[in-house]
Amino acid sequence: MGAVKRLVIGVLVMLIVSSSVVFAAGSDPWPTKPIELYIGWPPGGNVDLVVRAYLSTFSKELGVPVVVNYKPGAGGVVCAEYIARAKPDGYTIQEVSYSIISMQLLTVNTPITYNDFTFIMGHTGQNFAVVVRQDAPWKTFKEWVEYARKKPATYGVPGVYTSQSVVMDWIIKREGLKEVSVVPYQGGNELIAPVMGGHIDLALVAGNHVPLCEGGKLRTLLQFSGEVPDPDPAKVPFLTQAYPDCPDSLRAMVEIPVGLTGPKGMPAPIVQKLAQSLRKAVNEEGYKNFLKQSKRPLVTNWEGADAMKRAKMATDAYAAYLKQVGFVKK
Amino acid sequence: MISGFSIALAPVNLLFCFIGCVLGTLVGVLPGMGSATTIALLMPITFRLSPVTAIIMLAGIFYGAQYGGSTTSILVNIPGEATSVVTCIDGYQMARQGRAGPALGISAFASFIAGTLGVMALAFFGPPLAELAIKFGPPEFASLVFLSLMLVGYLGGKSLPKALAMAAIGLTIGTVGQDPVNIQPRFVYGILEFNSGMNIVPILMGLFGIAEILSNVERIIKPEVLDAKIKTFLPSLQDWRDSIGAILRGAGIGFFIGLIPGSGAIVPTFISYGIEKKLSKHPEQFGRGAIEGVAGPESANNAAAQGTLVPLLTFGIPPNVTGALLLAALMIHGVRVGPLLITQHPDVFWGCVASMYLGNVMLLILNLPLIPLWVRVLKVPYYLLFPLITLLCLVGSYSINNSLLDLVVLIVFGVAGYLMQKYEYPPAPLVLGLILSPILEKSFRQALIISRGDFSIFFTRPISAAFLIVAIGLLLSHFFPLFIRRFRANVAD
Numbered sequence: 174m175g176a177v178k179r180l181v182i183g184v185l186v187m188l189i190v191s192s193s194v195v196f197a198a199g200s201d202p203w204p205t206k207p208i209e210l211y212i213g214w215p216p217g218g219n220v221d222l223v224v225r226a227y228l229s230t231f232s233k234e235l236g237v238p239v240v241v242n243y244k245p246g247a248g249g250v251v252c253a254e255y256i257a258r259a260k261p262d263g264y265t266i267q268e269v270s271y272s273i274i275s276m277q278l279l280t281v282n283t284p285i286t287y288n289d290f291t292f293i294m295g296h297t298g299q300n301f302a303v304v305v306r307q308d309a310p311w312k313t314f315k316e317w318v319e320y321a322r323k324k325p326a327t328y329g330v331p332g333v334y335t336s337q338s339v340v341m342d343w344i345i346k347r348e349g350l351k352e353v354s355v356v357p358y359q360g361g362n363e364l365i366a367p368v369m370g371g372h373i374d375l376a377l378v379a380g381n382h383v384p385l386c387e388g389g390k391l392r393t394l395l396q397f398s399g400e401v402p403d404p405d406p407a408k409v410p411f412l413t414q415a416y417p418d419c420p421d422s423l424r425a426m427v428e429i430p431v432g433l434t435g436p437k438g439m440p441a442p443i444v445q446k447l448a449q450s451l452r453k454a455v456n457e458e459g460y461k462n463f464l465k466q467s468k469r470p471l472v473t474n475w476e477g478a479d480a481m482k483r484a485k486m487a488t489d490a491y492a493a494y495l496k497q498v499g500f501v502k503k
Numbered sequence: 504m505i506s507g508f509s510i511a512l513a514p515v516n517l518l519f520c521f522i523g524c525v526l527g528t529l530v531g532v533l534p535g536m537g538s539a540t541t542i543a544l545l546m547p548i549t550f551r552l553s554p555v556t557a558i559i560m561l562a563g564i565f566y567g568a569q570y571g572g573s574t575t576s577i578l579v580n581i582p583g584e585a586t587s588v589v590t591c592i593d594g595y596q597m598a599r600q601g602r603a604g605p606a607l608g609i610s611a612f613a614s615f616i617a618g619t620l621g622v623m624a625l626a627f628f629g630p631p632l633a634e635l636a637i638k639f640g641p642p643e644f645a646s647l648v649f650l651s652l653m654l655v656g657y658l659g660g661k662s663l664p665k666a667l668a669m670a671a672i673g674l675t676i677g678t679v680g681q682d683p684v685n686i687q688p689r690f691v692y693g694i695l696e697f698n699s700g701m702n703i704v705p706i707l708m709g710l711f712g713i714a715e716i717l718s719n720v721e722r723i724i725k726p727e728v729l730d731a732k733i734k735t736f737l738p739s740l741q742d743w744r745d746s747i748g749a750i751l752r753g754a755g756i757g758f759f760i761g762l763i764p765g766s767g768a769i770v771p772t773f774i775s776y777g778i779e780k781k782l783s784k785h786p787e788q789f790g791r792g793a794i795e796g797v798a799g800p801e802s803a804n805n806a807a808a809q810g811t812l813v814p815l816l817t818f819g820i821p822p823n824v825t826g827a828l829l830l831a832a833l834m835i836h837g838v839r840v841g842p843l844l845i846t847q848h849p850d851v852f853w854g855c856v857a858s859m860y861l862g863n864v865m866l867l868i869l870n871l872p873l874i875p876l877w878v879r880v881l882k883v884p885y886y887l888l889f890p891l892i893t894l895l896c897l898v899g900s901y902s903i904n905n906s907l908l909d910l911v912v913l914i915v916f917g918v919a920g921y922l923m924q925k926y927e928y929p930p931a932p933l934v935l936g937l938i939l940s941p942i943l944e945k946s947f948r949q950a951l952i953i954s955r956g957d958f959s960i961f962f963t964r965p966i967s968a969a970f971l972i973v974a975i976g977l978l979l980s981h982f983f984p985l986f987i988r989r990f991r992a993n994v995a996d
Contacts, residue, residue, distance in 0.1 A: 215824050216543030222831050225546070243543070245904055247681075247698035254695060280686055281698050327953055333685055354952050356641075357684050359945070362827065365820050366764040372640030372953065384819050384841025466839065500685075 203263060203443055207238040210433075211267040213252030215245045219361075219380060223297055223431055224268045226463040227454040234450035248332075249273040250281050257289040261436040263443035271295055271475070272336050272429045275484040276491040280334055280500070287484045291439040294448040295430030295475025296455045300380040300399030300468045301337050303328075304391045306369050313408075314394040314415060317375065318348050325352045328375035329368060331361045336426040336487075337377040337397060339494050343423055344416065365391075383468050397427040400468040422490030425483055430472040432480075448476060504626060507853025511861055516559050519552065520858045523560035524865045527567015528873075531574070534581045534708060534899040538568040539824045546832050554836035555851050559858040561832050562812075565825050566618060566859065569768070569805045570866045573610040577603055577797070578880050579892050581712035585703055586804040588934055589772040591711050592658070593789060593796030600792050603878045604736035609746050609794055610801040611870040612738070617754035617802035618863040621809025624758055625816070626856045630845075633817040636762040641949035642960045644763070646970035648943040651770055651935070653977040654777030657789070658931040663981075666932045669923075673933035676701060677940020684948050696908050700941060705900035705913040710930040712896045713917025716889050718924050736874050738794070746798035749779045753802030760803075761810020764820050765942070768807035772800035773935050781977075790929075809859070816852060818842060 210228075212220055224241060232239040244252040252267055253274050259265035275287040303314065311317040320326060330338040333355065345353055358364050361379040368376035369390055376382075385391040386402040393401055393409045401409045412419055412427065433451060435444070454460060455471065464471055475483065510516060526545075530536045542561050549557035572584030577594035590610065597606040624632065639647075652670070659666025679690045680700035691697040738746070753775040760771040779799040780789045789796050811822035819840040821827035830840050838848050845852045880888070900913045920930055954960035962968050 216539060216546075216828055216831075218827065218831075221543075222834060225831070225835055228547075242905070244906075245699070246696045246906065250698065251695055251906075281681075281695065282688065282691070282693060283695060325955060354955060356949050356952050358949075359683060362821055363765060365818070366637045366814070367640055369818070370637035370640055381819075384839045384843065387839075388842030390818065390842050462837070463835075466834070466837070 203446060204235055204237045206264065207240050208232075208235065208263070209242055209265050210239050211242050211244050211252050211256060211265070213244055213246070213249035213267065213269060213273065216243055219299075220268055220270065220431060222463075222467075227296075227451070227457070227460045230454035230457050230460070231450055234453050235446070247281055248277060250278060250283060253278065253290075254283055254285055256434065257285045257436055259436045261291065261438040261440075263435060263439055263447060266293065266433055266435040266447065268431065268433055270299070270429065270431045271434075271480070271484060272426065272487070274434060275429070275488040276336065276426070277334075279488070279492055279495060287481075287488055289437045290434045291437055291444060292475065292477065292480035292484065293433040293435055293439075293444055294451050295432030295472050295480055296451060297432075297464060298398050298428055298430045298470040298472045300383065300402075301397035301427050302378055302382060302393045302399065302401070303341070303375050303395040303397070304368060304378050304382050304386065304393050305375055306371055307390055307392055309371075309374070309392070311374075311394065314410070317394060318350065321350045321353050321374075322348075325354070326350075326375075327354045327356055327373045328377065329356045329358055329364045329373040330377050331358055331364060331379065333357045334495065334500065335377075336429060336491075337379070339491065340397060340412065340419070340423050340427050341377055342494075342498075343419070347416070347418075380467055380469065383466075399470055402468045420490070422486050425487040426490065429483075429487055430475045432472075432475060444477075504853060504857070506849070507855075507857035508860075510555055510850055510854035511559065511857035516556050516854065516858060517861070519556050519560040520563050520862050521865055523563020524567040524862050524869060527564040527569075528571040528866065528869060530564065531568035531571020531583050533571075534575055534583050534704075534712070534895055536899060536902060537584065537704075537825075538565050539828055540902065541568075542825060542828045542832070546828070546835070549832060550835065554833060554838045554848075555854040557832055557836060558829065558851060558855050559862075561829055562855055562859065563862050565829065566805065566808045566862065567866055569618075569808045570611065570614045570870055572804070573614075573797070573801050574607065574877055575895075576711075577606045577610070578877060579712065579888070580715040581892065581896060582707050584804075585707060586768040586772060586807070587801070588707055588711070588769070589776045589800040589931065590797055592776070592931055593791075593793050595715075596790065596792035597794065597797065598881065602792065602794075603881060604874055605738040605742050605794065606797050607874045607877055608736065608871070609738045609742060609798045611867060611874070613746070613750045613753065613798045613802040614805040614870075615863055615867040616750050617757060617806040618809060618866070619860065620754045621758050621761075621806040622856060622859045622863065625809055625813055625859075629813050630817050632762055633814050636764065636814055637818075638966070639763045640964075641946040641953060642964050642967045643970070644765070644946035645943060645950050646961055646967040646974070647760075647763075647766075648770075648939050648946065650970045650974040650977070651774055651777075652939055652943070653974045654773055655932045655935060656977075656981050657777040657780040657786075658773070658935060659929045662927070665928050669928055669930070670932040670936040673936020673938075674940040674943075675936075676706075676933075677937045678944065680941075683941070683945040684952075694908065696904075696906060701912065701937075702900075702903060702909055703937065704903055705909040706916045706937065707934065708896040708900055709913045709916025709918075710920035710923075710933065712892060713913065714920025714924055714930070716892055717917065717921035719885065720889065736878065737871075742794050746794050748782075749775070749795040749799035750802040752778060753799040754806040757803030757806030758810040761807030761822070762813050764811075764814050764822050766807075767823055768804045768811065769938050770942075771803040771807045773938075775799040775803040816840065816844060816855070819844070 256267045364376040367373050383402040393403050396411045530541045572587035573590045575581045575583040576587040576590040580595040582588040594606045655670040757771040760766050779795045780786050814820040815826045821830050900909045
């Protein structure tokens with residue numbers, strides 16, 4: 174018993190000593206305690222993967238542990254609201270797709286907008302693409318468009334008002350297609366099985382198609398953002414190549430990055446410290462490999478006022494779209 | 504395969520397989536603590552391990568949880584995992600009759616048999632089965648769910664109208680949240696969390712756990728009654744004779760439904776229960792402690808857990824949150840799960856499969872000696888046990904989303920469940936309705952969007968048509984005897 178007690182006391186003393194060393198070592202007053210990083214989805218999602226890829230370097234750079242918390246609900250909005258209302262001291266931040274806080278907020282009943290956040294740094298984009306099953310009759314996107322002119326066609330979306338589906342909707346209208354049905358699924362993971370099984374012609378996917386394209390089960394017809402994972406990427410056009418007249422606001426929607434945000438009013442030095450540590454973390458070899466594997470782009474131009482401006486552009490275009498399709502926010 | 508065993512038998516892999524199984528059993532036993540949360544928490548620890556070892560351990564947690572899930576269902580009427588909710592119906596009744604031992608025993612054996620059969624099917628027929636699974640589109644899905652809904656009649660107590668009413672309420676609660684097609688919020692009453700639908704776990708814990716405590720507090724049964732009756736810890740020969748058919752059928756149903764991405768492991772447990780009751784020579788025993796009612800569903804959820812691994816490991820299609828996590832873990836290790844997994848990383852695929860054989864044996868050896876220990880939980884005086892269960896329910900509900908709202912839901916459904924029990928409204932049909940409602944609505948509407956509003960899509964596709972025929976057959980077999988009786992009564996008049 175005595176030995177156990179001594180051991181416990183010893184461990185406690187060690188903990189106290191080591192933590193005071195950590196506190197003493199940093200001349201910078203911030204951060205002095207662990208940072209809570211929130212994710213608005215259950216563990217294992219797209220955003221979670223990104224965070225795990227950079228977390229250890231990020232936390233090493235900051236000198237304090239970064240604790241990941243999950244706060245799922247309402248497609249990320251529950252978490253966004255929580256962050257918007259948190260204390261802007263830098264200890265409560267979230268990793269989120271900027272599309273959630275600039276666009277998706279418009280579709281639910283919440284007073285919060287992108288103005289309630291501090292954009293710390295966007296660092297990676299999505300791999301948004303249009304895919305078909307390998308043995309589908311259409312070799313190019315144009316072929317599918319021609320087919321859809323004559324016959325009833327279908328495509329699956331990960332949600333009706335997601336950024337990809339807004340762009341696709343623009344393409345359908347531009348091509349003047351009348352007989353195309355949009356089949357809504359809930360999230361990109363649900364779309365893979367139906368497109369492989371031939372239940373829908375096309376699927377608008379977000380990264381989870383990468384191994385299936387490389388494995389020869391799916392083919393990319395059109396790439397919205399990110400890199401083409403197919404064996405022959407040269408054959409796949411990007412959105413801007415296939416439709417050079419695509420408005421900038423739509424491009425901003427699909428090129429919107431994933432990144433760190435905090436509540437509005439975070440002190441500039443703290444934001445800088447976070448961005449600086451994150452920049453180091455995302456320029457690590459391990460993280461870059463992760464991006465290469467999942468065919469995601471490294472994004473570096475979404476910081477500070479710049480990010481705010483782009484978010485505004487995407488949000489305004491999105492609001493206009495919602496109005497145009499008659500979506501009523503209750 | 505043989506190389507797989509040589510990987511799985513390496514001491515470090517055996518050790519981590521064991522750790523995974525122990526942890527899995529533990530999180531299975533603890534209500535609310537799901538395998539998904541645990542895997543997420545432990546993922547960073549696996550970074551230092553090789554990818555094979557990591558996936559062996561994490562998969563162990565996944566299928567191990569299916570073993571432990573039934574324990575609290577049987578002992579205290581709280582499903583440890585959502586997939587063990589059906590086990591509550593007869594398992595808890597068995598425990599109250601002093602047969603907790605055989606109930607726990609048969610569920611461990613059922614889990615073992617189904618788990619092993621499932622692994623074998625995965626190893627030998629993985630890729631072709633996955634090809635089959637993707638033939639399942641929205642219309643097939645809608646018809647399957649419709650068929651499952653016909654099982655309501657088998658889940659109720661004495662009164663069919665009451666069961667139907669409960670199912671209708673369940674279906675209605677299932678519509679809370681954003682409409683799956685045009686994302687308009689429904690019945691959310693300004694509560695942001697409800698936009699993504701109501702969480703199922705607090706509802707289950709309320710309806711079963713809290714409700715049971717409330718009604719027991721009222722009744723004040725003396726624990727000695729239970730105490731005196733605990734005789735054996737293992738199922739008898741007669742128990743085996745009663746349940747072996749249920750186990751095999753449950754394994755088949757669980758595995759095939761588990762294969763279909765998006766179906767989950769809960770639906771097959773309900774189907775298995777319904778089938779066993781339909782086939783049983785003494786259906787009146789169901790709901791009063793029929794061992795088949797434990798064996799079938801427990802077998803089904805384990806087989807389904809293996810089934811969901813088929814599309815995951817062969818195509819990289821995650822069937823549920825836990826599956827997505829396993830995929831994420833492999834991705835972090837630089838192993839991309841997709842059609843190329845078996846050729847590019849045969850060690851990962853076969854090592855994982857082989858470890859699951861071993862894991863199932865370990866889980867059986869681990870779980871059987873625990874049974875006498877678990878049974879003793881029933882001897883804990885109620886003034887200690889009840890607060891403890893309430894605490895477990897509260898912590899479990901909160902831990903899923905870290906949301907206080909879930910506690911409110913838990914309490915509301917606890918009180919509702921208590922009143923339901925008092926007035927003999929069965930909770931199981933409500934749960935069935937709640938689980939099926941979102942899947943039914945989504946797949947039904949997707950099917951109609953694909954067919955442009957033409958209902959014939961449900962009848963012209965063979966798999967879908969077959970499900971509908973069985974569903975209509977079930978419906979008729981319910982009502983036909985009723986009509987005959989009416990008719991005879993009329994003739995007699």
